[in-house]
Amino acid sequence: MEFSNIVPGMTFEKEFVVEEEDTAVHFGNDNVPVFASPRMIAWIEGTAIGTVAPFLPEGWETVGTSFNLAHMAATPVGMKVRVVAELTEVKGKLLTFAIKAYDEVDKICEGTHGRAIIELDKFLSRVNVKGKN
Numbered sequence: 076m077e078f079s080n081i082v083p084g085m086t087f088e089k090e091f092v093v094e095e096e097d098t099a100v101h102f103g104n105d106n107v108p109v110f111a112s113p114r115m116i117a118w119i120e121g122t123a124i125g126t127v128a129p130f131l132p133e134g135w136e137t138v139g140t141s142f143n144l145a146h147m148a149a150t151p152v153g154m155k156v157r158v159v160a161e162l163t164e165v166k167g168k169l170l171t172f173a174i175k176a177y178d179e180v181d182k183i184c185e186g187t188h189g190r191a192i193i194e195l196d197k198f199l200s201r202v203n204v205k206g207k208n
Contacts, residue, residue: 076132076194078165080130081131081162081165081170082162082165083163084161085130086159086160087125087160088158088159089118089121089122089125089158090155090157091155091156093110093151093154093178094152095108095152097152098110098111098152099111102114108152109151110149110151110154110178110183112144115144115146115158118158118176119144119176119188121158122159122160123137123188124137125160126160126172127162134196135192135193135194135195136192136195137170137191137192137193138191139188139190140190141187141188142189143188144174146184147182147183147185148178148181148183150178150183154179154180155178156177157177157178158175158176159174159176160188161173161174163187168193169191169192170189170190171187171188171189172187172188172189174186174188
């Protein structure tokens, strides 16, 4: 399958508000009540998905394959975070995104994120077989 409508230069952004459950405390760093890197990665994935999901045929999705990110500044609870994903490279079914994230004061993240386009039924059938071994 060809994905000619998914091209470099596509962008998408989403805005979030940091809540208590988004802090490092909830990810095992008990004394650090600031925006946690694992939650940031989840928000990055969701934003990257939003960049291409409207352009995928029925039954096709993307899955994360790589992350190369710098979490550069702390963000307190209650502050807004804006995540920006730009599709920079398409190699067949492999996608590379430039990622930037900002809170209301600083750039808090920069890096790249890789995703692969998958046919969901085939992907899940392989995973289900793997889970039975």
